[in-house]
Amino acid sequence: MSLPSASRKAPVRVAVIGAGVIGLAVALELRSRGAEVVVYDRGMEIGAGVTIRAAGMLGAAFEWAAEDDNRALAALSRHAGMLWPDFAARIERLSSGSIEYSDEGALVVARNDAEMDWLESLAAACQARDLPVDRLSAAALRAQDGALTGAVRAGLLLPEDRQVDPVLLLQRLAAALSRQGVGLRFGRQVERIVGGQTFLFPDGDRFDRVVLATGAQSAPAFVGPRHAPLPTGLPAVLPVKGQMLALAPSDAMPRHVVHTRDVYIAPKSRWVLIGATAERGRSDTTVVPAALAELRRKAVEIAPGLANALELSSWAGIRPGSPDDAPLIGETAVPGVLAALGHYRNGVLLAPATAEIIASQIIDGKVSPLAAAFDPLRFDNGDEAPHSRSGSGLDK
Ligand code: GLY
Numbered sequence: 001m002s003l004p005s006a007s008r009k010a011p012v013r014v015a016v017i018g019a020g021v022i023g024l025a026v027a028l029e030l031r032s033r034g035a036e037v038v039v040y041d042r043g044m045e046i047g048a049g050v051t052i053r054a055a056g057m058l059g060a061a062f063e064w065a066a067e068d069d070n071r072a073l074a075a076l077s078r079h080a081g082m083l084w085p086d087f088a089a090r091i092e093r094l095s096s097g098s099i100e101y102s103d104e105g106a107l108v109v110a111r112n113d114a115e116m117d118w119l120e121s122l123a124a125a126c127q128a129r130d131l132p133v134d135r136l137s138a139a140a141l142r143a144q145d146g147a148l149t150g151a152v153r154a155g156l157l158l159p160e161d162r163q164v165d166p167v168l169l170l171q172r173l174a175a176a177l178s179r180q181g182v183g184l185r186f187g188r189q190v191e192r193i194v195g196g197q198t199f200l201f202p203d204g205d206r207f208d209r210v211v212l213a214t215g216a217q218s219a220p221a222f223v224g225p226r227h228a229p230l231p232t233g234l235p236a237v238l239p240v241k242g243q244m245l246a247l248a249p250s251d252a253m254p255r256h257v258v259h260t261r262d263v264y265i266a267p268k269s270r271w272v273l274i275g276a277t278a279e280r281g282r283s284d285t286t287v288v289p290a291a292l293a294e295l296r297r298k299a300v301e302i303a304p305g306l307a308n309a310l311e312l313s314s315w316a317g318i319r320p321g322s323p324d325d326a327p328l329i330g331e332t333a334v335p336g337v338l339a340a341l342g343h344y345r346n347g348v349l350l351a352p353a354t355a356e357i358i359a360s361q362i363i364d365g366k367v368s369p370l371a372a373a374f375d376p377l378r379f380d381n382g383d384e385a386p387h388s389r390s391g392s393g394l395d396k
Contacts, residue, residue, distance in 0.1 A: 011036045014362060015199065015207040017190055017220065020049040021166070021351045022340050023213030024173040025087070028094075029355035030211075031180045033363045038183035038205065040190050042217065046174050047167070049215045051347065053244065053317030055266040055273050056166035057257050058084050058349045061133070061158040062106055065125040072373030073326050074129075077346065079370055080353035081160060087352040088164065094176035099168045100268060106161035106257040107136075107145060109152045109302055115261055116153055123156055132159050147254040150302040163257050165268045166348060190220045195230050195334055209362050212332070213340040215347075216283065216318040222334050233333030235379045237342060238321035239283035242276035245292045246313040252305020263298035271312050274299045278319075285316040319344050328376035329357050330367065338362065339376040 012035045016023045019041035027037045042048060060081025064074045088101035110119040126133035134157040141148050141155040148155075174184060185203075194200040199207045199222075212219045212232075216239050222230035247253075253272045258265040266273040274295045292314050300307045322328055322342030327350060331338050338361065340354050357371045 012209060012362060013207045014038075014209045014211060015040060015201060015205070016211045016213055017041075018049065018213035018215055018217070019043070019046060019170075019174070019184065019186070020051040020213060020215050021054075021169060021173070021348050022215070022343060022354055023211070024170065024177060025351035025355040026211050026213060026340055026358045027177055027182050028091075028173065028180070029352075029359040030362060031177070031182050033359050035359075035363065037177075038185060038207070039177070040185050040188045040201075042187070042189040044187045046170050046186070049217065050317040050319060051170050052167050053242075053315050054166045054348055055244070055257075055264065055275050056164045056169065056268070056348055057106070057264065057266055058162040058164065059106065059158075059257075059259075059346070060084075060349060061126055061131045061161050062108065062122075062259060063346055063349065065122050065129065065131060065133075070324075070326055070373075072370075076327075076353055076370055076374070077349060078129075078131075080346075080350045081162075083352040083356065084162060084349070091169070091172050091176055094179060095172035097168070097172045097175065099172050100165040101162065102164070103160075103162045104256050105157050105159040106163075106259060107141065107148070107155050107157055107254070108259045109141065109148065109155040111151050111153060111260065111301065118261055119154060119156060126156075126158070133157070134159070145254050145256050145258070147252055147303045147305055148258065150300070150304050152302050161257065163266055164348065165270065167270070169348070192221050192223060194225060195222045195336070196225050199336065208336065210337045211340055211358055211362075212337065215341070216320040219341075222337065230334045232337060232339075233377045234328065234339055234341070235323050238323065239281065240319040240321045240344065241279040241282035241284065241316050242319055243279075243287055243291045243295070243316045244273055244275040244314065245295050245311065246271040246273055247296075247306060247309035248272075248312050250305065250309060252303070253309070254303050258302065260298065260302060263295055265299050265303060265306075272306065272309065274306070276317075280321070283318050285318065287314050287316055320347070323379055327354065327374050329354055329371050329374040330361065330376055332376050341376070
């Protein structure tokens, strides 16, 4: 069975479920290509999910160079990094507001022999892949960023790694979407959608396509017009809890994103973020003082000026992982239902690339070569799924 072509004259109507950075970026791209778009979110206002709990790092080089095992993810990360300057400018233009996009580059530092080896392998990987990287002595590192007066032996500057403020990012994206005529429906937990030639939502609206961008939350169930389940074939999201600490900004804070092997510092104008734990399988948002103290201890080791900074806040966010830690982007086993899920550590970075892939598929019917490795049906053990899109299972 095939759904009506999205390229027919009437604009395609798309429901996006989830108002995190992925859902909003997808909505913006679809709207700019002529779709009518409504975004649903369970939260009463923007920011119910993990995006505003993220660090907002755009680690195209840091993540890409480290990604030896998954070349497709490396390529997607790099492509996303290249899209970001225009994406940031577009959001700022359409919302008339700043997202604190910074292209100062990221620093990676080593504190001991083992980390010196790690640093060197990261630098070599960057060079092998034509990613700009500068090797820095401890003195050169301090000249780059005067806050790094702690136990640093050497470092790297990754000039193409950038950052944004994720709180501003979400707010500005929402403002841009409203101005573009995208409906934002908050306080709507969509639990069940009736599929057929179109998709009927609980509020009575019908859509031609549905994009699932629910992050670590459960996605709605699909049923046919006579209520038979329509399995999407998606695997369960793997939650990975991350605890984070926010300290008051001061002159003693680094100006750059700084990574060690086990902690990162991401300075924003409102606060300095120090993250993060990675607790696989945990979906509670409890914050543990000992975990926060450990994060601060590691950050202070390299930037001692953070020792006495006032703690402004702390939280835990739930990263949406997948069985292979790579995202699920593309059509599910229910024709017309697309996944934009499982972005794990890199939702902010990957948002514009995901949006481009989903919009091309919906508007032009084209599957990007970049997306082939992220087929949502690549796992054998997805929900109830028949892993074939040919038998749609619609009981119309
Ligand atoms: N992207 C940083 C983190 O997941 O902690």
